[in-house]
Amino acid sequence: MKEFWSRLRVALLLTALLVVVLGGLYPLAVYWTGRLLFPFQANGSLVRAPDGTLLGSALLGQNFRGPQYFHPRPSAAGEAGYDATASGGRNLGPTSKKLVDAVARSAADYRKENLLSPDQKIPADAVTASASGLDPHISLANALLQLPRVARERKMRPEELREILARYTSKPWLGLLGEPVVNVAMVDWALDGKLGGR
Amino acid sequence: MTTSFWLTLGLFFAVLALVSWALALYLRAVLDPNGKTWLDPVFGPLERWTYRLCGIDSRKEEDWKGYFASLLVFNVVGLLLTYLILRIQQWLPLNPKGFGPVSPDLAFNTAVSFTTNTNWQNYPGESTVSSFSQMAGLAVHNFTSAATGIAIASAFVRALARAGVKTIGNFWVDLVRTTYYLLLPLSFGLAVVLLSQGVPQNFSPYARAQLVEPVVITGADGKERRMETQEIVQGPIASQEAIKQLGTNGGGYTNANSAHPFENSTPLSNLLEILAVLCIPGALALYLGRVVGRQAHGWAVWGVMALLLFGGILVCWHAEAGGNPLLVEQGLSSVEGNREGKEARFGTLDSALFAVATTATSCGAVNSLHDSYMPLGGLVPLFNMELGEVAFGGVGSGLYGMLLFVVLGVFLFGLMIGRTPEYLGKKIGASEVKMAALSILVLNLSILGMSAWAIASPWGLAGIANPGPHGLSEILYAFSSTTANNGSSFAGLSGNTPWYNTTLGIAMLAGRYLMIAPVLGLAGLLAAQKTAAATQAAFPVSGILFVVLLLATVFIVGALNFFPVLALGPILEHFLLQAGQTF
Secondary structure: OHHHHHHHHHHHHHHHHHHHHHHHHHHHHHHHHHHHHOHHHHOOOEEEOOOOOEEEEOOOOOOOOOOOOOOOOOOOOOOOOOOOOOOOOOOOOOOOHHHHHHHHHHHHHHHHHOOOOOOOOEOHHHHOOOOOOOOOEEEHHHHHHHHHHHHHHHOOOHHHHHHHHHHOEEOOEOOOEOOOEEEHHHHHHHHOOOOOOO | OHHHHHHHHHHHHHHHHHHHHHHHHHHHHHOOOOOOOOOHHHHHHHHHHHHHHHOOOOOOOEEHHHHHHHHHHHHHHHHHHHHHHHHOHHHOOOOOOOOOOOOHHHHHHHHHHHHOOOOOOOOOHHHOOOHHHHHHHHHHHHHHHHHHHHHHHHHHHHHHHOOOOOEEEOHHHHHHHHHHHHHHHHHHHHHHHHHHHOOOEOOOOOEEEEEEEEEEEEOOOOOEEEEEEEEEOOOEHHHHHHHHHHOOOOOOOOOOHHHOOOOOOOHHHHHHHHHHHHHHHHHHHHHHHHHOOOHHHHHHHHHHHHHHHHHHHHHHHHHHHOOOHHHHOOOEOOOOOOOOOEOOOOHHHHHHHHHHHHHHOOOOOOOEOHHHOOHHHHHHHHHHHHOOOOOOOOOOHHHHHHHHHHHHHHHHHHHHOOOOOEEOOEEOOHHHHHHHHHHHHHHHHHHHHHHHHHHOOHHHHHOOOOOOHHHHHHHHHHHHHHHOOOOOOOOOOOOOOHHHHHHHHHHHHHHHHHHHHHHHHHHHHHHHOOOOOOOOOOOOOOHHHHHHHHHHHHHHHHHHHHHHHHHHHHHHHHHHHHOOOOO
16 A cells, blocks of 8 residues: 555556646747748737738638639538638548538539530539648649639630639659648638739 | 559658667666666656655566566556546646546546556546646556556566576566666657657647637537637647557547647658657567567567557458448548548548557557457457457557567467477476466457347447447447457447446456566566576577467457457448348
8 A cells, every 4th residue: 555655646647747748848949940931830820911910820721612712622511611710520430421412512613613514524522522621722634724714704814813723733742742722711812912922 | 643652651661670679788777777868867856866756776676576566566556646637637737628526437437547657538538637737647557557567578588587586576676777767768759750740849728719700510419609719729739649659648639649640740850759659669579679689589579569560451441442332422532441430631541540550559549449440450459359450559569479479389389280389598487377377368268258248238229329240349449448448449349338437447448457466477587597508499480480480370259259259240240241131
């Protein structure tokens, strides 16, 4: 019994100490390093318009639906999608009837919006939901299928749009990891002239 | 496509081998109570001060029972503290969103989950748990549960290298040294790199962004609401992300875990998070070889782990890359593979790589939704956990799990070919095999017994999101994941109910402590044995023969136990899907 109390004493003291070191000092050390070296990233890569309004984060998608915008992937985060306090996906299994129906509906909408022929293959990312529901990216193939619509709505030349897409396209790391993807939120903000410059 | 696949995998395993090798050298110094590391000037004083403050006699060693008792007392204290923090977080600081107390069953589940290195999450992080709870209640466990696992592995290895001794080490010293010299510096380094990739670290309130294009939604009551803003999560994410991966914990800051762009922003951060999960378990295998003076044995164990991981990646990627035929029928392109539940920036390969690595270890972080994987793609994570997570495995638990299979394999095949069952000069007799078999039985009993209970009960069936064979997979996955202390899930399952919170909590406790007890008991038996001089008759513990036999042992035990139930879940679903059946 005496051994038990001595063990308990060590456990309590050590736990208290580790809460301070690991729960307090460690995150603080990372916090100060972040402020010093990567202040933009440390604060969530927040993007502001020239007038100072907070547009969002360069890392999180938003639900652009108008025909004059590039559209992000379907999202299951929150009621309206892209709710950044309710990240998550649909969690539908591969044999789920709900999944097949939802994809079929999205595919039909996608064809109609972008005036695609019925035998045009749709990039899989355009009609499937991401895991986070906050995926800011779409595949390059998806963006290029949407491009004629955006060009028409905005009365812009396709080359001009292609240039903007290229600016917000990330290439695979070392040519191996990840895929070439377009950051939709950044492109749409740029199109609205919210990012200054253009 | 295939060229880049092989290049990626080649690069991946080469880097992993290099990191394991370097870290194993460092581990020798860390896990030796008198070892000297180059971080001594920083952490030496802190270590000595910790011993003095807590009254730890660092020179005193304990037998396996004493070691286990200290471990248990420490874990129970941590568990109760976290339960308390979650229950009273509304009165504690750093609660910018004003979250209320976590319900008793959910708090129990969560506290057990983080204490046992499982990090099963029945709660959405960004809308339930305050920053203080994350830091003091959860992140601390990410370190201590990982250090607990590494301590057990180091005691086991020590026992193997000893002869005729009752003691196996000092738990407090192993715990403190692992935390200070290994986990803390590695986490800090990884956190800073993750920061550079975009993972936030701040203490700000959630930010509110103005939507350029407000969204109108129709609520359940038929009324229209206008959403003009997007609320953006903030908090100390980078620091928690780093230890979550390095400690094979897997408990995310957010609900979407490593799929959330704030937890895993780029393909590079994704690769680093995968390597972080594997590096300490990989190093421990080589550490074993160094301590027992047979590096070839360490590499043989590492090789078996790598082969298991490689096989899993191959099967999983192949299943995912073909896409879902049911969706391809709807006019989808099949070149991108199965994209439901995957992030665009990672694509199919980087998602499959993460899914296999996270379940072959006891990490359980996810960068894609395993529930939405193809039947055979989802089978791989499930089977990984049911093998006991030994393809590098959890920090510490991977090595001691694999050593149980080594003991079992040496015994089985030694008897078969008429050689003395002997491992590193230690006789493997009836008591040793009983201990090893006991640990493996606990795993099976908890997974299969609890799953059977759940599918026979209304509370169990009520949680299923996807009917048909996939529903069975969801339940089986939950109890496999919790028993194996993994923490990933087929997340469609509604696990946040009093029944599930309690039963899953029990599975986690059983999978952790009923496994650790026989492991430490076995360590005690091995340490007490005299080491016989290596004879010609002893079974070889390196070389191709050993690798093949160890692989066979792991595979046969796992397959025999779980093939029947897997046939009714993912395998049946695979064939029904090929036939075009939906549910």
